Amino acid sequence: MRARSFAVWHAATGWLVVLSMLALSPSSAMTQHTRPVHGGWAVAPTAPIKLHVASGDVLVTGWSRDSVHLEGEMAEGETLFALGAWGGLKLGAEGRTVRGASRLRVFVPSRADLTVRSGSAAVEVSGLLGAVDIGVADGSVRVEGAPSTLTIEALSGDVQVEAPNGTRHVSRGETANTAPAASPNAASAAASIGALRVRTTRGRITVRGHIQAAQLATVSGVVDVSAAPLPALRVSTVSGNVHLVTASTLTAPVQVETFGGSVYVTRPRGTTTEQLHSDTGEVMRNGQRVAATNISPSSAVLLTVRSFRGTIVVNDTVPR
Amino acid sequence: MTMPPDDAPDTRLASLLDALPREATPPAGVWSRVLAAERARRGRRRLGIGAAAAALAVVAAWGAWPARPLTRATSPFSATVSGDMTPGIFSRAVLPEEARDPRLRAAVQEFEAWQVALTDPRRSFGWPNAARRAVVDAVRDTEAELAAVRAALVVHAGDEARRQILLDHLTTLRALQLEQLQRARVLLDQL
Numbered sequence: 001m002r003a004r005s006f007a008v009w010h011a012a013t014g015w016l017v018v019l020s021m022l023a024l025s026p027s028s029a030m031t032q033h034t035r036p037v038h039g040g041w042a043v044a045p046t047a048p049i050k051l052h053v054a055s056g057d058v059l060v061t062g063w064s065r066d067s068v069h070l071e072g073e074m075a076e077g078e079t080l081f082a083l084g085a086w087g088g089l090k091l092g093a094e095g096r097t098v099r100g101a102s103r104l105r106v107f108v109p110s111r112a113d114l115t116v117r118s119g120s121a122a123v124e125v126s127g128l129l130g131a132v133d134i135g136v137a138d139g140s141v142r143v144e145g146a147p148s149t150l151t152i153e154a155l156s157g158d159v160q161v162e163a164p165n166g167t168r169h170v171s172r173g174e175t176a177n178t179a180p181a182a183s184p185n186a187a188s189a190a191a192s193i194g195a196l197r198v199r200t201t202r203g204r205i206t207v208r209g210h211i212q213a214a215q216l217a218t219v220s221g222v223v224d225v226s227a228a229p230l231p232a233l234r235v236s237t238v239s240g241n242v243h244l245v246t247a248s249t250l251t252a253p254v255q256v257e258t259f260g261g262s263v264y265v266t267r268p269r270g271t272t273t274e275q276l277h278s279d280t281g282e283v284m285r286n287g288q289r290v291a292a293t294n295i296s297p298s299s300a301v302l303l304t305v306r307s308f309r310g311t312i313v314v315n316d317t318v319p320r
Numbered sequence: 321m322t323m324p325p326d327d328a329p330d331t332r333l334a335s336l337l338d339a340l341p342r343e344a345t346p347p348a349g350v351w352s353r354v355l356a357a358e359r360a361r362r363g364r365r366r367l368g369i370g371a372a373a374a375a376l377a378v379v380a381a382w383g384a385w386p387a388r389p390l391t392r393a394t395s396p397f398s399a400t401v402s403g404d405m406t407p408g409i410f411s412r413a414v415l416p417e418e419a420r421d422p423r424l425r426a427a428v429q430e431f432e433a434w435q436v437a438l439t440d441p442r443r444s445f446g447w448p449n450a451a452r453r454a455v456v457d458a459v460r461d462t463e464a465e466l467a468a469v470r471a472a473l474v475v476h477a478g479d480e481a482r483r484q485i486l487l488d489h490l491t492t493l494r495a496l497q498l499e500q501l502q503r504a505r506v507l508l509d510q511l
Contacts, residue, residue, distance in 0.1 A: 117511060118511070119446045119447065119448050119451075119511045120448045120450075135510060137447060137448050137507060137508060138448035138449075138450040138451045138454075153503065153507055155450075155451040155454045155455065155504055155507065156450040156451050156453070156454035199503065201454040201455065201457070201500065201504065202454050202457060219461050219496075219500060220458070220461045238458075238465055238493065239461050239464070239465060259469075259489065259493060260461075260468065279472065279486075308465070308468070308472075309468055
């Protein structure tokens with residue numbers, strides 16, 4: 001009898017543990033209630049805006065008004081905070097929450113300087129012309145538009161930068177009339193990113209569009225740059241592969257350094273002088289193995305690719 | 321059965337004792353041997369408890385000690401890095417040239433500080449697990465490349481020019497590893 005009651009007790013506690021784990025699992029917690037939030041604050045057109053969000057989805061859009069507007073849904077247990085005044089604003093969600101629970105859309109002046117910090121939020125930014133600085137531990141980052149400077153740091157998340165394909169760089173000194181209006185896409189269509197710095201640990205870095213200068217670094221993430229022309233570019237990886245694609249002749253120096261990662265370059269035939277060197281890997285040009293060249297500093301060399309054990313593959317495209 | 325008279329209890333007791341089986345009576349000196357065995361058992365038990373307490377004290381002191389000196393003059397690695405959360409993440413097979421690089425020691429100390437931070441829930445509460453793993457993976461990936469360069473150094477031991485290039489690779493990789501750890505800590509502390 002005692003053995004039977006022990007078996008019943010044992011089974012009951014086992015199910016209790018399983019049910020408790022299910023109740024605490026993220027999928028179950030995702031169903032928790034959210035509540036709508038909104039707020040508005042008047043700020044200067046070039047005011048620094050700092051946004052802190054632990055998790056969820058954050059969409060930041062530049063607009064032509066001199067104010068910040070926030071709307072969306074916030075998880076229970078989180079509270080909206082905002083500190084600051086006309087000269088600058090710090091806002092966001094604080095409290096313990098569940099990943100993916102909050103969804104916020106924030107409108108900021110397009111010429112404001114924006115700083116975003118998040119643990120695991122998916123951050124999207126568009127239509128900004130000032131300096132943008134985004135730091136995310138695990139979430140993904142996507143930036144569309146033409147900030148004057150763009151700095152992104154992510155540990156495990158992917159980074160995607162979509163710059164416009166125009167050639168004019170919009171400076172912060174432009175007046176409100178020439179700055180982007182309600183449509184950020186219309187504003188960024190004629191601009192470019194002034195300086196781009198991206199650093200990830202293992203997240204993929206994808207860059208498209210017109211950028212004047214870029215520094216991209218990762219440990220094991222893949223770097224994928226496609227632009228015409230390529231910007232003045234420095235890429236550094238430990239084990240991540242690098243893909244560079246351009247349909248235009250190089251006009252600015254491009255330097256790539258990897259250790260275990262391979263490098264793939266596709267550019268027009270007869271582009272520039274170049275130095276391609278891999279200590280123990282192969283160097284291939286248009287499917288043919290070629291001898292590695294020695295690397296020596298020279299301002300005349302526009303394409304420098306150096307790897308320790310990665311393969312270097314350069315393919316010519318036929319000029320249009 | 322006839323009962324003995326009530327006025328003769330000693331006689332009845334003697335007869336009952338005589339009726340007992342002879343082998344049930346303990347032989348002479350058995351109690352002293354039993355008591356001696358019991359004392360020995362208690363002694364062994366006290367010894368075991370003492371040894372267990374001493375072992376627990378050693379383990380507790382080992383885990384709580386914040387910083388330990390280097391195990392050897394030529395090895396910059398403490399037992400924390402090689403033995404706790406991520407065993408063997410830093411290679412012990414460093415070259416003398418690497419051991420002289422202060423960035424190696426800095427990287428190890430930075431990683432130890434990272435481990436300490438992970439045990440502090442007030443500091444690391446908001447750190448996503450994927451980001452934590454990414455930091456450890458970054459150290460591990462860099463160590464793998466460092467090992468590849470070391471292997472190449474063995475192959476090209478007689479080529480001094482090549483050897484110098486490879487040593488430069490070691491320095492660059494170690495600098496990247498240290499910078500990655502430092503930047504990750506700064507970013508996570510901002511969350």
